[in-house]
Amino acid sequence: MMTTTPAEPALRIENFSAGYVARVPIVNEVSHAVPAGQVATVVGPNGAGKSSLLKGLYGLTRWSKGSVVVAGTEVTRLSAWERLRAGLSLVPQGRCNFPYMTVRENLQLGVATLPRRQRESSVAVALAEFPALEAHLGRMAGNLSGGQQQLLEIAMAMAARPRILLIDEPSLGLSPAARRLVFDKLRQIAATGVCVVMVEQNVVEGLAASDLGIVMVEGRIHRTGTADAIANDPEMKQVFLGGRPGTEPAHAPHSTSGRDQT
Numbered sequence: 001m002m003t004t005t006p007a008e009p010a011l012r013i014e015n016f017s018a019g020y021v022a023r024v025p026i027v028n029e030v031s032h033a034v035p036a037g038q039v040a041t042v043v044g045p046n047g048a049g050k051s052s053l054l055k056g057l058y059g060l061t062r063w064s065k066g067s068v069v070v071a072g073t074e075v076t077r078l079s080a081w082e083r084l085r086a087g088l089s090l091v092p093q094g095r096c097n098f099p100y101m102t103v104r105e106n107l108q109l110g111v112a113t114l115p116r117r118q119r120e121s122s123v124a125v126a127l128a129e130f131p132a133l134e135a136h137l138g139r140m141a142g143n144l145s146g147g148q149q150q151l152l153e154i155a156m157a158m159a160a161r162p163r164i165l166l167i168d169e170p171s172l173g174l175s176p177a178a179r180r181l182v183f184d185k186l187r188q189i190a191a192t193g194v195c196v197v198m199v200e201q202n203v204v205e206g207l208a209a210s211d212l213g214i215v216m217v218e219g220r221i222h223r224t225g226t227a228d229a230i231a232n233d234p235e236m237k238q239v240f241l242g243g244r245p246g247t248e249p250a251h252a253p254h255s256t257s258g259r260d261q262t
């Protein structure tokens, strides 16, 4: 275990490689740091390994090399459960609530890792931070709109009081208004000192809501910088259009993915 120093970022990834089967890393030698209170967005073409990176940070892939350090504590060899307790929380891609349970029951599941005596108060704190959910406490989660479900999933992850929120494609399938709500919420969460690392296909809006941009291509970090610099880099068009820098574009860009819904 490493010790925390004042300069230690919330998340430090060093030379990290991981995949799904032995000797086939999907994420290759990734190194990066994200400070507390910042939003970093991972962008890149389909299949670049963005989701695999998030899963790898959370311990859901097969580790092959390097380390993941959360506020000075190395978590590389910990299970996902132990990483949750160390301060990492993941909102996976797609709907990941329990649709036939009420909003309250979903939130109660979000605090299941906390000591019993803290659970009810943590649900209350989550509701205070997500007032839009309060009116729907008794509704089945599956009956909420797409935007409300995404907020619920973020609330469930935040109820565990993480230092780092990992979130995969939060805007997927949402209407422009719902996307704005979700991105605003992620910014508010970062303003409380949480480090937010998201993967986004909606490059323009994702980067606009971020401090840092991380471009992944073929499992490796291709470029990092301020979100503004990445958003305005003319080379990025080629990365997204063609999948590999230095090659001709292959398909049309898409700033959003999936159907819009509310």
Ligand SMILES: Nc1ncnc2c1ncn2[C@@H]1O[C@H](COP(=O)(O)OP(=O)(O)OP(=O)(O)O)[C@@H](O)[C@H]1O
Residues within 6 Å of the ligand: 020, 026, 044, 045, 046, 047, 048, 049, 050, 051, 052, 053, 201
């Ligand atoms: N569970 C899995 N088992 C084996 N291979 C996987 C698994 N999940 C993803 N992969 C492979 O890992 C590679 C990277 O996929 P990943 O989903 O991480 O990319 P991505 O950048 O998030 O893409 P997208 O934007 O399309 O979601 C792909 O070749 C994919 O087929």
